[in-house]
Amino acid sequence: MDDELEDRILYQTYISHMKLVSKFAVSIPTGLNVGINSPLGYLCRIMRIYALKPEVLVCGMILAIILFYIQAVDVWSRALLGKIQYTLGRTTSKVSTLKFLVNDSVNTGVKLSWELKQDHIAAYAVQGHRARMEDRFVVNDDMNNTGVSLFAVFDGHGGEFAANYARDKLISNINEKVIELKNLLAGKAPTYQTELILKELEKKKNDNKRDEKFLDRRKSFRKVASTSLTDDCMKKAIEVTDPELLDKLESITPITREVRPCRSGEKQVLKVDMMNYIEGNKINYGRLLTDEVLAADKLLVETAKKNMDVAGTTALIALLEDNKLIVANVGDSRGVMCDEKGNAIPLSFDHKPQQEREKRRINKAGGLVTFDGVWRVAGILATSRALGDYPLKDKKLVIADPDILTFDLNDHNPMFIILASDGLWDTFSNEEAVAFIKERINEPHFGAKSITLQSFYRGSADNITVVVINLKDRKFSVSEARKNQL
Numbered sequence: 037m038d039d040e041l042e043d044r045i046l047y048q049t050y051i052s053h054m055k056l057v058s059k060f061a062v063s064i065p066t067g068l069n070v071g072i073n074s075p076l077g078y079l080c081r082i083m084r085i086y087a088l089k090p091e092v093l094v095c096g097m098i099l100a101i102i103l104f105y106i107q108a109v110d111v112w113s114r115a116l117l118g119k120i121q122y123t124l125g126r127t128t129s130k131v132s133t134l135k136f137l138v139n140d141s142v143n144t145g146v147k148l149s150w151e152l153k154q155d156h157i158a159a160y161a162v163q164g165h166r167a168r169m170e171d172r173f174v175v176n177d178d179m180n181n182t183g184v185s186l187f188a189v190f191d192g193h194g195g196e197f198a199a200n201y202a203r204d205k206l207i208s209n210i211n212e213k214v215i216e217l218k219n220l221l222a223g224k225a226p227t228y229q230t231e232l233i234l235k236e237l238e239k240k241k242n243d244n245k246r247d248e249k250f251l252d253r254r255k256s257f258r259k260v261a262s263t264s265l266t267d268d269c270m271k272k273a274i275e276v277t278d279p280e281l282l283d284k285l286e287s288i289t290p291i292t293r294e295v296r297p298c299r300s301g302e303k304q305v306l307k308v309d310m311m312n313y314i315e316g317n318k319i320n321y322g323r324l325l326t327d328e329v330l331a332a333d334k335l336l337v338e339t340a341k342k343n344m345d346v347a348g349t350t351a352l353i354a355l356l357e358d359n360k361l362i363v364a365n366v367g368d369s370r371g372v373m374c375d376e377k378g379n380a381i382p383l384s385f386d387h388k389p390q391q392e393r394e395k396r397r398i399n400k401a402g403g404l405v406t407f408d409g410v411w412r413v414a415g416i417l418a419t420s421r422a423l424g425d426y427p428l429k430d431k432k433l434v435i436a437d438p439d440i441l442t443f444d445l446n447d448h449n450p451m452f453i454i455l456a457s458d459g460l461w462d463t464f465s466n467e468e469a470v471a472f473i474k475e476r477i478n479e480p481h482f483g484a485k486s487i488t489l490q491s492f493y494r495g496s497a498d499n500i501t502v503v504v505i506n507l508k509d510r511k512f513s514v515s516e517a518r519k520n521q522l
Contacts, residue, residue: 150501151485157187158481160469160488161501163460170196170349171457171501172203178210185356186210189369189501191457193417195347198424199334202243202349206332206423210353213328216310217319322440325364329423330354333436337426348417348425352384352455356505359445361453362440367419368458372466376449378469383441383453386461387421389413394420403433437506445507452477453505459498463491473504482506 127289150161152175163169169190177185188207192199313324329351340347348366363371363383371383387394390411398405398413398420404417413420413433421435454469464472469487476483484504491500 056175060452072115079289079313110453151481154479155224156482156483156506157503158506159501160481160485160505161499162488162492164492164500165497166499169499170199171459171499173455173501173503174203174207175503176207176211180215182215183357184214184218186214186353187356187455187503187505188351188353189455189457189503190349190351191367191369191459191499191501192347192349193422194425195345197340197343197345198347198349201251201336202332202351203424205335206328207353209323209332210328213310213313213324214319214355217313217324220310221314221319321357321360321362324363325353325362326357326438326440329364329366329438330436333423334431336424337429340424340426346425346427348422348434350421350457351423351448353438354383354453354455362445363389363441363443365441366380366421366423366436366438369459370456370458370461370466372454372470373443373448374451374453374470374474376451378451378470378474380466381443381448381450382466383443383455385439386438386458387419387439389418390418391420397435398433401432403428403431450507452482455503455505457499457501459496459500460487460491460502462498463494477504477506477508 095253096406148163148169150159150169150173152159152173154175154177155515156461157175157177159175161169161171161173171188172192174186174188174190176187179186186207188203190199190202190499261398313320339345350369351364352369352371353364354371355362361373362381365371365384365389367389369384370386373381373383376383388411389395389398395405403414405411405413408415410418412418413428417425417428417434419434421437423436425434429436452473454473456469460469472487472490473483476486479486482504484502488502491502
């Protein structure tokens, strides 16, 4: 009896199982015949009950619109920002020949690029792996027909403010001084100083008219005294003993930064005299660059404090006149020259915190040099000299004093010069860079574009800027041509 009952239970279980399997098999849709009881129909019913409710659809549409808007705004803002930076880079500089071009169609994966090709000079820069482009470069060939050419590379850090300031203010000031000094040596009245004097005289004239009704007698006395005292001050301001300069200065106004009367008991305060930069019949460019860099740094620090901007920048500036090359360096941007034999001649030396000279100075100022992948001042800055960086500048841990090197190109007969930010030198040595450019000097950009992109592909994590000056094809400067005519 028990065995029979057990068999019947197993049989009923088997029948029930087969019915379920058969029902499932019959319900599978074939071809386009999808039944209401199929799994797809069941899924549709679930979607209709839970997902296709009005409130779910409305919320989903709102979320999709928000995501689409965010994406669109992000793309639009990036494009707009690039155009704004391009426009500002072209229009804010006071240097008329400054070229800072943005190529919006770069598809090489290096983000934005900047390029310039002008006669025997080429420059190329890429943003690289950095979130922002903080490098700046300046090319000013034969400024104002003086025969002097200026080239500069600025590598900003902590923001773009310091690099922009140096590009716009420092370079503009150097240009103005060089033009003034050239005019002075040529026997021309300096425009800038003349304007200052005329403004001073106009101001005195207006003051005299305003007081004319009430102070006739005192005005007359003041006018005579002021004139005589001013003449005395101007005579004492410049003492020139060089015979050649005396002949040139006889017909022009003495040059001072400020002309104002000397009052009794008042200490006469005069700014730097332009004559300090003239030695014989030549300009002391080293002294000029040093003074201008330090003056620009002082103003930059004051402005940065007001704006609470801690940005800083390196500065590599080269002046080329005839066969004389003067290079001023602050920081770790670097210049290299290739001589006629293909040798690499350093034009500057990096200012690194681990250097013994720099380390002693930093320690003497109460600072420390620490290692965190690279050597840093107070664990912050990887270069020991820079413009800006006011928190470190106030403690004298970082200074802006430039090193000046002067070269006679007749001694080297160079083929080309490379000026570049440290993004290049992170992946190239001086010798490697010279050899690389030498093989590509006949390219449209004299190898500047090739070496910049090669540095990026080698893994440089910084902005990369390279300026190449092809001296083999360099034309005679204006002053050299004049000498040849004499």
